[in-house]
Amino acid sequence: MTYVNTGSFVTQPGHRDAVVAILTRHSPQLAASGCLSYEVGVDEDHPDTVFVAETWTSASAHEQSLQLESTREAIAEAMPLLTGEMTQQHFTSVGSPLQD
Template sequence: MTYVNTGSFVTQPGRRDDVVAILTRHSPQLAASGCRSYEVGVDDAQPDTVFVAEIWDSAEAHEQSLHLESTREAIAEAMPLLTGEMTQQHFTSVGSPLRD
């Protein structure tokens, strides 16, 4: 079932755009692993926060993606730029008003 993972990461002061650059680096492996949508974003009201919203074929697909080389490299590169303060919500989709 469609799995949605959303969250935010607080970065070290002034390092938001560096984290955005890491997270938006093109990764063909992700699509091949069942990632349907992966938006990385910002909110001017929170200048040191990076937001993500991901839609996956399943929770298992998301879980397995964490073991991809590109994902592990991105996490290792981003970690020093983060404060550790984060939020996360994940859920299994049970429908959409866009689908009949």
Template sequence: MTFANVGTLGVKPGHRDDVVAILTRHNPQLAEAGCLQYEVGVDDEHPDTVFVTELWESAEAHRASLQLDSVRAAIAEAMPLLSGEMGGSQFTVVGSPLQG
């Protein structure tokens, strides 16, 4: 079943666009690892927050992706720019009105 990871990343003031640039950098390894969708967003009412929505083939595929060199490098690059405030939810997708 499809696995969803929806979260927020708190960023240090003035670094939102830097984190967005890291997270939106082209990475074909994600699709190869089972990522179906990876969307990054912002809301000007929350200038120190980055929103991320991920859909994966499975929770296992998501966990395994965290071992990819490209993902580990992106995490290491972003960590100094984060405030440490993180939130979100993970769940198994059970259906969609957009799919048959």
């Protein structure tokens, strides 16, 4: 089973692409800390929103990743570009039709 964290961030008008650039920077530390996938997306119907879907080996691996220097730096860089409006959902995956 894996831990899944999804959410969205509303950016200050016109800053979506800057937030996407921050969130999509190559980060070998994430994989090393237990991140299995980290997908960043946009939807043209919501031009100031960034969506993120992450899968992790465990909830604790996700929690520990928030203490990585690279993660903390990315958060500090992105925060001034966000409105503070965010959503978050998390769950334990119990299976997938794509995996045995």
